[in-house]
Amino acid sequence: MNKTFFLETFGCQMNVVDSERICHLLAEIGYYRTEHVDNANLILLNTCSVRDKAERKVYGHLGSFKPLKSANPELIIGVGGCVAQQEGEQLLTNIPFLDLVFGTHNIHKLPAMVTAVEQDRVRCHETDFLDRETRLQLWPNRADISGGVTRFVTIMQGCDNFCSFCIVPHVRGREISRPSTEIIREIEGLAAQGVKEVTLIGQNVNSYGGKDETEISFAELLRKVALVEGIERLRFTTSHPKDLSDDLIATFSEIDTLCNHLHLPVQCGSSPILKRMNRGYTREDYLKKVAKLRQARPDIRLTSDIIVGFPGETKEDAAATLSLIEQVRYADLYLFQYSPRPGTAAAALVDDISKAVKQERFDRMLAMQRTISQEVWNADVGTTLPVLVEGHGRQKSGQLFGRTTWNRIVNFTGDDPLIGSVQPVRIIKSLKNSQLGELL
Ligand code: SAH
Ligand code: SF4
Ligand code: F3S
Numbered sequence: 273m274n275k276t277f278f279l280e281t282f283g284c285q286m287n288v289v290d291s292e293r294i295c296h297l298l299a300e301i302g303y304y305r306t307e308h309v310d311n312a313n314l315i316l317l318n319t320c321s322v323r324d325k326a327e328r329k330v331y332g333h334l335g336s337f338k339p340l341k342s343a344n345p346e347l348i349i350g351v352g353g354c355v356a357q358q359e360g361e362q363l364l365t366n367i368p369f370l371d372l373v374f375g376t377h378n379i380h381k382l383p384a385m386v387t388a389v390e391q392d393r394v395r396c397h398e399t400d401f402l403d404r405e406t407r408l409q410l411w412p413n414r415a416d417i418s419g420g421v422t423r424f425v426t427i428m429q430g431c432d433n434f435c436s437f438c439i440v441p442h443v444r445g446r447e448i449s450r451p452s453t454e455i456i457r458e459i460e461g462l463a464a465q466g467v468k469e470v471t472l473i474g475q476n477v478n479s480y481g482g483k484d485e486t487e488i489s490f491a492e493l494l495r496k497v498a499l500v501e502g503i504e505r506l507r508f509t510t511s512h513p514k515d516l517s518d519d520l521i522a523t524f525s526e527i528d529t530l531c532n533h534l535h536l537p538v539q540c541g542s543s544p545i546l547k548r549m550n551r552g553y554t555r556e557d558y559l560k561k562v563a564k565l566r567q568a569r570p571d572i573r574l575t576s577d578i579i580v581g582f583p584g585e586t587k588e589d590a591a592a593t594l595s596l597i598e599q600v601r602y603a604d605l606y607l608f609q610y611s612p613r614p615g616t617a618a619a620a621l622v623d624d625i626s627k628a629v630k631q632e633r634f635d636r637m638l639a640m641q642r643t644i645s646q647e648v649w650n651a652d653v654g655t656t657l658p659v660l661v662e663g664h665g666r667q668k669s670g671q672l673f674g675r676t677t678w679n680r681i682v683n684f685t686g687d688d689p690l691i692g693s694v695q696p697v698r699i700i701k702s703l704k705n706s707q708l709g710e711l712l
Contacts, residue, residue, distance in 0.1 A: 277303045278312035282329060283320025285473045285509065286444070287353055289424050291318050293379055293412060294352070301383045310340065314348045314386060319355035321439055324611035330355050334367055341369040348372070348389050352379065354443040358614065360399040375399030376444050380410050401445045411450055413458050421662045421692050422505075422675075423467050427455050427493070428474035433512065435539070436550045436617035437579060437610065440475055449481050452488050456496055463502035468692055469660055471507040472497065478515035491519040498527045504694060505660055505677070507531045513538065514552035516561050524569035532569060533603075533679040536562070537577035541596030542589035545582055550617065555596060562600055573603035573648065573678045580637065581610040581630035583621035590633045597640055603648045603678065605641040607634055649680065649702040656712055657682075659697040661690045673706075681706040 277298055281291040294316065295305055306312050315337055320326040334351070341347050350372040351363055357375040364370055371389045374382055378398040385396050402410070407429065431440050432447040459470055472493075474480065481487035488496070490508075497506060506529045513536055524530060536558075540546055543554040565572055578593060597605065609630045612619040657676045665671030665683045672686040674695070683706060684697050690711075697709035 275303045275313040276306040276311065277314035277316060278306055278309040279316045279318065280333065281318045282326060283318075283322065283354065285424050285471070286426070286429075286475070287318050287320060289426050289473065290353065290376070290379055294318065294382060296412075297379070297383050298386070301387060303386070309337075313346070314350070315340070316350045316352060319351060319353035321354040321358050321443060321613070323608060324613070327355055327358075334370070338369055348386060350374065350382075350385070352376075352382070354439070356397075357399055357443040358439065361397045364395050364397055371395055373397035373399065375401075377402045377407065404446070404448050407448055408450070411454070413454065413461070420467060421660065422469040422471070423462055424473045425455060425458055425462070425470050426450065426474065427472045427477060428480055431475035432479075433476060433552075434550060434617065436548060437539075437582065437613065439613040439616055442613075442615045444475065447475070447479065447483065449484060449487055452481070452493050452496065455493065456500065459497055459500050459503060463500055466502075466692055468503065468694075469505035469507065470497070470503055471509060473509055475510060476512040476515060477508045478511050478517070478520060482515075489517075489519065491517065491523050494520075494523050494527060494530065498529055503529065505529055505531055507533065507679070509535050511536050512552075513558050513561055516565075518564070521561070521564050521568050524565060524572065531679065532572050532677040533575070534565065534572060535575045535577075536565075538596065538600075539577060539579050540582065540585075540589070541593035542585075545585055545589050548584065548618075548621075549579075549582060555592065559596070559599065574600060575604040575606070575679075576600070576602050577606045577608065578637065579608050579610050580634045581625035583610070583618060583624055585610075585625055585633075590636075593633075594637055594640060597637060597644070601644050601648065602641065604645055605637075607637055607641070609634055646702070649707065652676070652680075652699040652707060653702055654699065656696050656698045657709075658694045659684075659709065660694050661686070661692065663691055664688075676707075682709045683707070684709040684711050686711045 281287050319330045337349055348371045352374045356373045363373045372385045381398045388394050428449045430445045430447040434441050478490055480490035538558055539549055541555055612623050659674040659682050661672050661674040665673045670685055671683055673681055673683045675681055682697055696712040698712055699707050699709050701708040
């Protein structure tokens, strides 16, 4: 009988891609994925520790598996990802029913770890960081995983920016860029399988190639990817504003297949706070880059991340963020209340903004953004937009979904053969996170 595993993924696109890899590796040792946690032989959580809330979610989920383990001592439970990297062996100590812990550089060891637990019921952990050469050697070419119209392609791992609030450099390690020749090879493979859209991903794709003098820049990489036949749409995330060069901005006027959306996290609208966040740009620098982007691509829509209540944030700082939101008019905004993360520079500062004040500032920013978002997305109603059809909608049979170049999900009625093609869809209604349309 086949063995099954249940896998839940938290956090960012890096973890989504890592989870795909985990599925692939487990299939090689005879484990198949199930959506039913109750009957699984193996339960894995691929975790995120970027905020206190994200980390607590992981502990909550783990707790809910305890009765399953009591009922079935053969059950194997494991934790991977950024909480695993952060906590390491301590997780095994804290959670007595946990069998294995694997860090962000050790996914390749998972099959051997699972086999060891099966055979000897050992409890194991692997959380060492690997050197650059080993990481590059272990980088999988994911063109062998089939399926889908849109795909993520990892072009870099880790981060060297050390924004003072951020745990990512501590749990993902130093930044490395993947050779551009391999990236292109993977994308050609994906195109041959019928993939139509790729999103190049990394913690800061803008600094791609930066450490390696023989490697091309990110803007040059985009130009090369744009030449791959069959790829009709191109996206990338995440962009650090300090590394958004004029050359990269120019690609928005040069490359037609580059989508009309950019996620450009600002974090805060006040320069003194940005300095303490170690972000490497001022409010004015950021606004200048936004203006240049809009010059290069007038109908570009921007989204962003903002941290509310960083240590020492004054009323004036919060007002500056609010005015930046008003000025930039983001299409969407992800707002987070600051939480100190272990090992980061900001963790040494007093988390002096009370929960109530964070909440109040958060609510005001959210209210302003809701109004702006509504205005931005309602402007699409009545217009006909090219939608790349990705698959079946979840709600009703006969429903398809796809995305506009602005990265908005559109649901509409249509037939299966349309999946994988770009279709003209008239937008009928804008909802909170998606739009309803009709096929022309
Ligand atoms: N690499 C990406 C962001 C990764 S983390 C970038 O550079 O933009 C995703 C978002 O989580 C960040 O943009 C930030 O807004 C938020 N975040 C990170 N650390 C946080 C903390 N300690 N408290 C609250 N929000 C945080
Ligand atoms: Fe974190 Fe800053 Fe790196 Fe983004 S760029 S992952 S916010 S340290
Ligand atoms: Fe979370 Fe790790 Fe991504 S901390 S945001 S899953 S890199």
